Amino acid sequence: MTAIKHALQRDIFTPNDERLLSIVNVCKAGKKKKNCFLCATVTTERPVQVKVVKVKKSDKGDFYKRQTAWELRELAVVDAKDANKENPEFDLHFEKVYRWVASSTAEKNSFISCIWKLNQRYLRKKIDFVSVSSQLLEELPKAEESVPSGENQSVAGGDEETLDDYQELNAREEQDIEIMMEGCEYAISNAEAFAEKLSSELQVLDGANIQSIMASEKQVNILMQLLDEALNEVDTIEGKLSSYEEMLQSVKEQMDQISQSNHLIQLSNTNNVRLLDEIEFLVNHMDLSKGHIKALQDGDLSSSKGIEACTDAAEALLQCMNVALRPGHDKLHAVKQQQHLFNDLREQFARRLTNHLNNVFVHQGHDQSATLAQHSVELSLPKHNPLHRDLLRYAKLMEWLKNTQCEKYEGLTGNYVDYIARLYEREIKDFFEVAKIKMTGTTKEGKKFATLPRKESAVKQETESLHGSSGMLTGSTSSLNKLPIQGGGSRRSQSSSLLDMGNMSASDLDVADRTKFDKIFEQVLSELEPLCLAEQDFISKFFKLQQQPSMPGSTAADGEEVDGAVPSRHVGGERPQFTTSEKEMVRLMMNKIFHCIEVELNNLIALGDKIDSFNSLYMLVKMSHHVWTAENVDPASYLSTTLGNVLVTVKRNFDKCISNQIKQMEEVKISKKSKVGILPFVTGIEQFAELAETIFRNAERRGDLDKAYVKLIRAVYFNVEKVANESQKTPRDVVMMENFHHIFSTLSRLKISCLETERKEAKYKYTDHLQSYVIYSLGQPLEKLNHFFEGVEARVAQGVREEEVSYQLAFNKQELRKVIKEYPGKEVKKGLDNLYKKVDKHLCEEENLLQVVWHSMQDEFIRQYKHFVGLIGRCYPGSGITMDFTIQDILEYFSSIAQSH
Numbered sequence: 001m002t003a004i005k006h007a008l009q010r011d012i013f014t015p016n017d018e019r020l021l022s023i024v025n026v027c028k029a030g031k032k033k034k035n036c037f038l039c040a041t042v043t044t045e046r047p048v049q050v051k052v053v054k055v056k057k058s059d060k061g062d063f064y065k066r067q068t069a070w071e072l073r074e075l076a077v078v079d080a081k082d083a084n085k086e087n088p089e090f091d092l093h094f095e096k097v098y099r100w101v102a103s104s105t106a107e108k109n110s111f112i113s114c115i116w117k118l119n120q121r122y123l124r125k126k127i128d129f130v131s132v133s134s135q136l137l138e139e140l141p142k143a144e145e146s147v148p149s150g151e152n153q154s155v156a157g158g159d160e161e162t163l164d165d166y167q168e169l170n171a172r173e174e175q176d177i178e179i180m181m182e183g184c185e186y187a188i189s190n191a192e193a194f195a196e197k198l199s200s201e202l203q204v205l206d207g208a209n210i211q212s213i214m215a216s217e218k219q220v221n222i223l224m225q226l227l228d229e230a231l232n233e234v235d236t237i238e239g240k241l242s243s244y245e246e247m248l249q250s251v252k253e254q255m256d257q258i259s260q261s262n263h264l265i266q267l268s269n270t271n272n273v274r275l276l277d278e279i280e281f282l283v284n285h286m287d288l289s290k291g292h293i294k295a296l297q298d299g300d301l302s303s304s305k306g307i308e309a310c311t312d313a314a315e316a317l318l319q320c321m322n323v324a325l326r327p328g329h330d331k332l333h334a335v336k337q338q339q340h341l342f343n344d345l346r347e348q349f350a351r352r353l354t355n356h357l358n359n360v361f362v363h364q365g366h367d368q369s370a371t372l373a374q375h376s377v378e379l380s381l382p383k384h385n386p387l388h389r390d391l392l393r394y395a396k397l398m399e400w401l402k403n404t405q406c407e408k409y410e411g412l413t414g415n416y417v418d419y420i421a422r423l424y425e426r427e428i429k430d431f432f433e434v435a436k437i438k439m440t441g442t443t444k445e446g447k448k449f450a451t452l453p454r455k456e457s458a459v460k461q462e463t464e465s466l467h468g469s470s471g472m473l474t475g476s477t478s479s480l481n482k483l484p485i486q487g488g489g490s491r492r493s494q495s496s497s498l499l500d501m502g503n504m505s506a507s508d509l510d511v512a513d514r515t516k517f518d519k520i521f522e523q524v525l526s527e528l529e530p531l532c533l534a535e536q537d538f539i540s541k542f543f544k545l546q547q548q549p550s551m552p553g554s555t556a557a558d559g560e561e562v563d564g565a566v567p568s569r570h571v572g573g574e575r576p577q578f579t580t581s582e583k584e585m586v587r588l589m590m591n592k593i594f595h596c597i598e599v600e601l602n603n604l605i606a607l608g609d610k611i612d613s614f615n616s617l618y619m620l621v622k623m624s625h626h627v628w629t630a631e632n633v634d635p636a637s638y639l640s641t642t643l644g645n646v647l648v649t650v651k652r653n654f655d656k657c658i659s660n661q662i663k664q665m666e667e668v669k670i671s672k673k674s675k676v677g678i679l680p681f682v683t684g685i686e687q688f689a690e691l692a693e694t695i696f697r698n699a700e701r702r703g704d705l706d707k708a709y710v711k712l713i714r715a716v717y718f719n720v721e722k723v724a725n726e727s728q729k730t731p732r733d734v735v736m737m738e739n740f741h742h743i744f745s746t747l748s749r750l751k752i753s754c755l756e757t758e759r760k761e762a763k764y765k766y767t768d769h770l771q772s773y774v775i776y777s778l779g780q781p782l783e784k785l786n787h788f789f790e791g792v793e794a795r796v797a798q799g800v801r802e803e804e805v806s807y808q809l810a811f812n813k814q815e816l817r818k819v820i821k822e823y824p825g826k827e828v829k830k831g832l833d834n835l836y837k838k839v840d841k842h843l844c845e846e847e848n849l850l851q852v853v854w855h856s857m858q859d860e861f862i863r864q865y866k867h868f869v870g871l872i873g874r875c876y877p878g879s880g881i882t883m884d885f886t887i888q889d890i891l892e893y894f895s896s897i898a899q900s901h
Contacts, residue, residue, distance in 0.1 A: 001025070001107075008039065008055060012066055017044045018051075022114035024107040029089060029099040036067070038100070040114045042122070050118050052092070070094050073123055078112060079130040109136055278326070285323040286338050288345075292316045296349040301356045307393050310349070314400040317345055321404075350405040353397055354412050360391065361419040379438060379520065381431050381527045388538040399544040413543060413589070420535075421593045428528075432600040435524050436607055439517055514691075517608055518618040524604065525626050525643075532594060532639045539589055545582040590638040601646045609653045613660065614688075616653040617695045617705075623647045624701040651704065658708045661688075662715040670723055676730040677844030679723060682739045685716050686746040693750060706754035713758045716743065717765075731842055733773035738847045740766040770849075774856045777839060781831055781861060782868070788819045789871050796875075805875040813879050816872070825885035829893045832861075836897050851898065858894040862887055 001023070009020045022040040027033040036056040043049045050072040058065050070092075077093035088102040090112065102108035112129070113136045119127050129137060184194050292313035299313065300306030321342045329335050402409045539545065608615040627647050630640035665681045689709070696705045720743075724735035740762045747759035792805050805811050836854065843850050865887060872881055885893075 004037070008037070008064060012053075012055060012064060013039075013041055018042065019044060021118070022111050024111035025103040026100040029101050035103075037064075038111065040111065040118060042118070048122055050122050052115075072115070072118060073125055075115075075127055077128045077130060078115060078132065080108070080112060080132045083131045083133045109133070112136055278329075281326070282329065282332075282335065286320050286335065288316060288320055288342070293345065296345045301353065301394075304393065307397070310353075311396045311400075314349065314397060317342060317349075318400060318404060321346065346404055350401060350408050353394075353401060354408050357391075357394060357412055358415055361416055379431070379434050379523050379527070381531050382427055384531075384534065384538075388534065388542075391542055392538070395542050395544065398542055402544055413585075417589050417592050421595070424535075424593055425596050428594075428596050428600055431527065432524070432604055435520055435604060438520050439604075439607060439611060514612060514615065514618065517611070517615050518622070518695075521604070521608065521615075521619055522622050524601075525622060528597060528601075529626065529630070529639060532590070532597075532642075535593060536586065536590055536638060539586060543585075543589075545586050587638065594638070594642070598642050598645055601642075602649055605646065605649055605653065609657075613653075613657040614691065616650060616657045617692055619650045620647075620654045620701055620704065621695055621699045623650045624699065628700045654704065654708070658711055661712060665715050665719040666722075668719065668723065670727060672728050674729060675842065675844060676723065676727050676735045677738065678742050678846050679720060679735075679739055681716060682720065682742055685712055686742070688712070689746065689750050689752065693752070709752060709755055710758070713743075713755055717758075717761070731773065731776070733769045733776060734842045736769040737766055737773055737853075738844060738849060740769065741849060742847055770853065770856060774853065774860050777835065777842075777853075778857050778860050781828070781835070782823050782864075784822055785819050785868060786864075788816065789868055792871060792875055802874045803877060806879070811875075813876055813881060816876060816879075816881055820881065820883060823884060825889050825893075828885060828890075829897070832893050833897050833900075836901060840901065854894065854898055858891070861894075862890055865890060 005020060005023050008023065013020050018041045020039055020041050024038050025035060026038055027035050034056075036054055039053045039055055041051050041053055052070045052072060052075070053066060054068040055064050056067045057063075074094050075092060077091070079091040079093070081087045081089045081091070086105040088105050088108055090100055090102065090108055092098045092100070102111070112132060115127075116129060116132075116137050119125055180198075184197065291309075295306075295309040295313035296317060299310040301310060321339075325335070398409070398412075401412070605616075605619055608619060623643060623646060627640065627643045630637060630643055634640060661681075661684075668679070668681060670676055692705055692709075696702055699705075720736065720739045724732040724739075727735050744759060744762040744766050747755050747762060752759075788811070792811055795805055795808060795811065796802055800808070806813055835857070839853055839857070840850060843853065865883070869883065872879075
């Protein structure tokens with residue numbers, strides 16, 4: 001190893017002005033063992049640079065080459081793997097981790113020790129030595145630690161003994177030596193003379209030092225004498241200070257007494273100021289004026305001025321009661337008396353206010369009931385604006401009551417709900433009774449009942465004939481049948497159907513009845529909507545409940561914008577519980593007040609559905625529009641929720657109406673003795689679509705109608721085919737052709753986008769069955785000639801050439817002339833005339849398809865004629881055989897037959 005070290009120093013490091021201090025033979029861990037050397041080096045020039053160099057033997061010869069070098073300051077961690085056991089593996093952490101396996105543990109330890117000492121001497125950098133034995137990291141001597149770095153530290157490694165004798169000079173020592181050598185030019189040439197001179201100068205300096213020490217003894221004695229004199233002066237000054245202190249002691253005692261007196265005076269003043277502040281606080285915050293006390297005890301709660309005075313007094317009382325007392329105030333007798341007075345005033349005024357408002361509720365309810373008679377025969381609801389306007393004057397007092405007397409506030413809220421709910425129940429029921437009478441007061445001819453002004457009891461008694469004793473629809477139609485109608489007949493009470501629409505002309509449809517029903521139903525919803533919104537706005541403002549965003553365009557009783565509402569569900573007759581949030585309180589109050597609206601709306605819807613099931617179309621559109629409007633304002637409002645619930649019922653009735661139409665189609669029976677023609681439900685679907693398109697124009701629920709269209713048209717297609725299959729009098733193709741032509745014409749005219757596929761299907765079925773009927777009816781008008789040429793085509797199919805067919809015994813020219821002779825033009829025309837009469841009997845007049853069918857038959861006949869002529873030309877060339885009539889004759893036959901009929 002020593003030889004390798006010297007070789008590396010000579011060949012690699014000396015040319016680069018570097019000294020090799022330590023070396024270790026290593027190979028990379030986990031790979032093929034390619035040995036190399038890790039060398040610890042320092043530069044010979046300042047500043048000194050310490051490096052770790054990887055040296056590898058060249059592949060081309062026996063010399064070594066420098067492969068990689070790392071600065072020692074880049075080294076972060078030295079990991080020896082195991083400090084207790086001999087392990088040749090170790091890691092060096094530079095920019096990445098390098099894992100090595102040394103040839104021996106001793107070499108590894110020597111290299112790590114050299115790295116540690118180089119770091120201590122030149123870098124003083126924090127390098128982590130992991131799993132390294134403490135013996136390797138030996139501490140430097142303390143004497144050396146006190147010397148600055150680079151002066152007196154030793155380096156370990158291969159040249160440790162050589163480096164121990166060498167100590168670097170610092171800058172000052174170098175400068176002194178240079179000056180000294182400049183003064184002795186012979187210092188380099190004659191070192192002994194230079195050393196002798198230095199020795200003699202050193203002796204001179206030692207003598208000077210001794211003389212200086214001897215001369216300073218006298219000065220020390222003089223200094224000691226001066227210190228003794230200073231001590232004597234200090235003793236004198238201390239005596240004088242003691243006498244002064246005794247004189248000032250009496251003055252201090254007098255000043256202490258004066259200071260204590262001043263402190264007591266200041267403390268007394270502070271207490272007086274604080275007491276005055278407390279008294280002023282109590283007087284300012286807990287004193288209620290006589291005017292306020294009088295207003296609370298005897299204030300007029302009927303007039304506007306009295307209400308304003310009571311409101312100011314109540315707010316002042318609330319401020320006095322809510323004042324934040326300071327610690328100890330509640331123990332004062334005057335404060336207790338004042339609090340007792342406030343409590344008495346609060347209880348007394350709350351009782352007076354509650355009684356007065358309860359009386360207002362009762363009187364206003366009676367006054368409002370007096371106006372019911374004039375509305376009993378009009379389809380309008382009484383307005384509650386005056387009641388709301390009068391009560392809103394007490395809104396601030398209600399807020400005061402809510403903050404001070406929660407129990408009385410809840411009781412008053414419950415009383416209001418009870419009174420107003422009964423009032424609304426009477427008004428709404430009477431309103432719906434009038435609506436029901438107006439709906440059922442018109443017969444199919446449009447004659448109205450005599451609706452003279454009647455009292456409330458008379459209105460109820462008459463409308464009970466529609467609903468039974470409970471005022472609810474019983475589900476039967478007997479009560480409707482008992483209604484008086486024009487001409488003494490029975491009123492139509494069953495559901496309308498596509499069959500009914502198909503069997504009546506346009507003038508017989510109940511257009512007037514349906515239009516009137518639509519207007520009445522719209523008026524009912526238009527009356528209910530502002531009523532609910534106004535009441536909910538009033539409740540929110542009067543009872544000071546949480547306000548919601550306002551609805552633009554809607555006004556309450558006092559002219560302000562109506563606030564939105566919270567969702568509500570019907571809770572029957574239960575009294576509202578006010579332990580929940582304010583939003584829930586509004587919901588419960590609205591539910592209790594208008595609990596009958598949803599029931600009455602469902603009854604009205606059921607009545608309209610019984611009068612005419614197609615009324616469900618009008619109701620679906622109107623109800624959807626009102627629900628959409630309400631949801632745009634507030635999707636969780638009471639009105640939106642209630643109308644949404646009713647909309648579910650209307651949609652259910654609409655679906656039931658569609659299902660009934662389909663069921664009635666399936667139950668259609670046709671007469672076996674008469675021709676079918678256009679089926680009634682085919683005509684009905686046309687009129688239904690016209691009606692629906694009129695009703696659903698620009699409607700929000702167009703999707704529901706489109707789904708219904710598809711269901712109905714599929715049912716129509718199925719049942720048309722079913723009837724066609726069952727028909728005995730009329731051919732199947734005629735039934736299919738006529739009805740699908742009618743459907744195609746209807747869908748093309750109405751241009752319903754969702755039925756475009758069905759329209760194309762109807763056209764295909766109509767065309768297909770038209771062609772089928774023409775072929776079936778026309779059959780083989782020249783039967784024998786047709787059989788003859790079928791035989792000719794069979795021979796050709798068997799392989800006989802067309803020009804050789806005439807040599808066949810059964811198909812020679814003579815046989816062809818015999819067959820052609822049997823079909824003169826006169827006989828052909830006669831046969832076509834009989835065919836026209838037959839087709840005329842099959843087709844109905846309503847659809848007017850006779851000429852279309854006849855023209856198709858003409859085209860088919862000409863096609864067959866051309867086919868025969870072509871076969872004659874190919875199979876009997878040059879024979880001169882021709883038909884007895886030409887294409888022009890055929891056209892003339894068909895035209896003259898059509899004109900004659």
